[in-house]
Amino acid sequence: MGRPLRADAERSVRAILEAAERVLADDAGASMEQIAEAAGLTRITVHRRFANRQALLEALAVSAKQQLLDAIGEARPDSAPALVALYRVTANVLRVKNTWRFTLSHATPHTSAAAAVWEEIDTYTVELLARAQHEGLLAPDADLDWTRQVYYALLSEALDRPGANQDPAAQDPDALAALVIDTLLHGAGPRG
Amino acid sequence: MGRPLRADAERSVRAILEAAERVLADDAGASMEQIAEAAGLTRITVHRRFANRQALLEALAVSAKQQLLDAIGEARPDSAPALVALYRVTANVLRVKNTWRFTLSHATPHTSAAAAVWEEIDTYTVELLARAQHEGLLAPDADLDWTRQVYYALLSEALDRPGANQDPAAQDPDALAALVIDTLLHGAGPRG
DNA sequence: CCTATTTGCGTCATCCGTGTATCAGATAGA
DNA sequence: TCTATCTGATACACGGATGACGCAAATAGG
Numbered sequence: 135m136g137r138p139l140r141a142d143a144e145r146s147v148r149a150i151l152e153a154a155e156r157v158l159a160d161d162a163g164a165s166m167e168q169i170a171e172a173a174g175l176t177r178i179t180v181h182r183r184f185a186n187r188q189a190l191l192e193a194l195a196v197s198a199k200q201q202l203l204d205a206i207g208e209a210r211p212d213s214a215p216a217l218v219a220l221y222r223v224t225a226n227v228l229r230v231k232n233t234w235r236f237t238l239s240h241a242t243p244h245t246s247a248a249a250a251v252w253e254e255i256d257t258y259t260v261e262l263l264a265r266a267q268h269e270g271l272l273a274p275d276a277d278l279d280w281t282r283q284v285y286y287a288l289l290s291e292a293l294d295r296p297g298a299n300q301d302p303a304a305q306d307p308d309a310l311a312a313l314v315i316d317t318l319l320h321g322a323g324p325r326g
Numbered sequence: 327m328g329r330p331l332r333a334d335a336e337r338s339v340r341a342i343l344e345a346a347e348r349v350l351a352d353d354a355g356a357s358m359e360q361i362a363e364a365a366g367l368t369r370i371t372v373h374r375r376f377a378n379r380q381a382l383l384e385a386l387a388v389s390a391k392q393q394l395l396d397a398i399g400e401a402r403p404d405s406a407p408a409l410v411a412l413y414r415v416t417a418n419v420l421r422v423k424n425t426w427r428f429t430l431s432h433a434t435p436h437t438s439a440a441a442a443v444w445e446e447i448d449t450y451t452v453e454l455l456a457r458a459q460h461e462g463l464l465a466p467d468a469d470l471d472w473t474r475q476v477y478y479a480l481l482s483e484a485l486d487r488p489g490a491n492q493d494p495a496a497q498d499p500d501a502l503a504a505l506v507i508d509t510l511l512h513g514a515g516p517r518g
Numbered sequence: 519c520c521t522a523t524t525t526g527c528g529t530c531a532t533c534c535g536t537g538t539a540t541c542a543g544a545t546a547g548a
Numbered sequence: 549t550c551t552a553t554c555t556g557a558t559a560c561a562c563g564g565a566t567g568a569c570g571c572a573a574a575t576a577g578g
Contacts, residue, residue, distance in 0.1 A: 332545090332546060332547080333546070359535080378536080
């Protein structure tokens with residue numbers, strides 16, 4: 135679109151997005167003023183970068199979802215057995231999801247841009263699950279759409295879990311990933 | 327508190343609560359005006375029954391949670407084996423949760439009254455799960471708090487499931503209950 | 519160092535939702 | 549029927565959030 139932003143302006147955009155995540159996580163109806171303050175900027179500057187509230191929300195959604203995609207890519211899931219891939223992806227996703235709790239849990243894709251990234255993530259997840267099914271990790275007759283839905287839900291719940299630690303951010307993603315996958319594959323019933 | 331409401335006023339209160347559920351489900355930030363209109367009333371009348379927006383939200387929360395408790399009670403869960411009880415409770419809860427989607431999913435208990443009902447439901451659920459554990463339905467070392475969390479999440483997901491039917495309200499609660507419990511107990515993995 | 523860009527400040531207008539008050543008409547219920 | 553109660557209409561005050569304007573100071577980056 136326009137010319138590239140200057141380095142400091144770029145930093146401002148980052149600061150605004152991160153501040154928005156923090157502030158909105160605490161109060162979904164927070165004002166632009168509060169977000170600006172949390173970013174160490176003025177409301178006017180925020181307005182300069184994002185025409186209106188809606189634009190900010192959309193940018194936030196796209197940014198977070200892009201980070202999710204990156205985290206999935208970093209796990210290099212296609213170069214390992216499904217179970218290993220599932221572990222790595224889960225741990226990475228938990229990290230990102232923990233950082234962008236508000237944005238990723240209110241992920242109503244009111245925009246085509248956001249919807250596109252979301253679609254990509256969904257598709258990829260189902261492919262991974264299908265591979266797991268072929269390798270015998272999932273029941274042959276398992277409904278993959280339902281499984282994906284459950285998987286997403288477990289990811290969210292794992293982060294909201296009141297752990298032994300006070301600070302939820304300090305929970306070990308690898309341990310949580312193990313919990314998520316174990317529950318996804320076997321539920322809470324006794325092991326055969 | 328005050329004297330009992332007249333019959334028509336009582337009906338208005340019901341209409342307002344039901345309208346609020348419908349309207350807020352579509353837009354969580356909807357105005358009192360919109361809610362009033364949906365209830366076939368004026369904003370002024372809404373204000374007469376609920377001093378401010380917060381009061382309406384709280385009344386909504388208490389009402390819905392009370393219906394949940396009633397639904398659980400109607401299942402007479404203590405007079406049957408844990409598995410049967412679990413089925414009956416799940417089916418009943420799904421019915422209520424489907425009617426009060428918004429209210430019950432944004433169940434942030436900002437009030438002591440709402441928190442009390444919630445606490446009661448939580449306690450009861452864990453007790454039921456503990457009974458299931460004793461009867462061998464759950465693994466002996468299963469974390470019941472985590473299991474309850476997963477159970478709640480599955481209930482929500484089941485209602486958001488895009489079924490074969492267009493109308494989600496038309497989904498058979500018994501079939502959904504079976505799906506929820508099966509997933510809770512065994513996950514998506516192959517059966518032993 | 520010099521210029522284009524960014525940012526903060528003060529100020530303004532406007533819209534929207536909320537909450538209140540009064541009065542007249544309609545209705546429930548005894 | 550008759551009275552207490554409920555509802556609607558109109559109007560007003562208030563606060564908060566939004567969005568836009570020009571101007572001066574600070575700063576990035578060639």
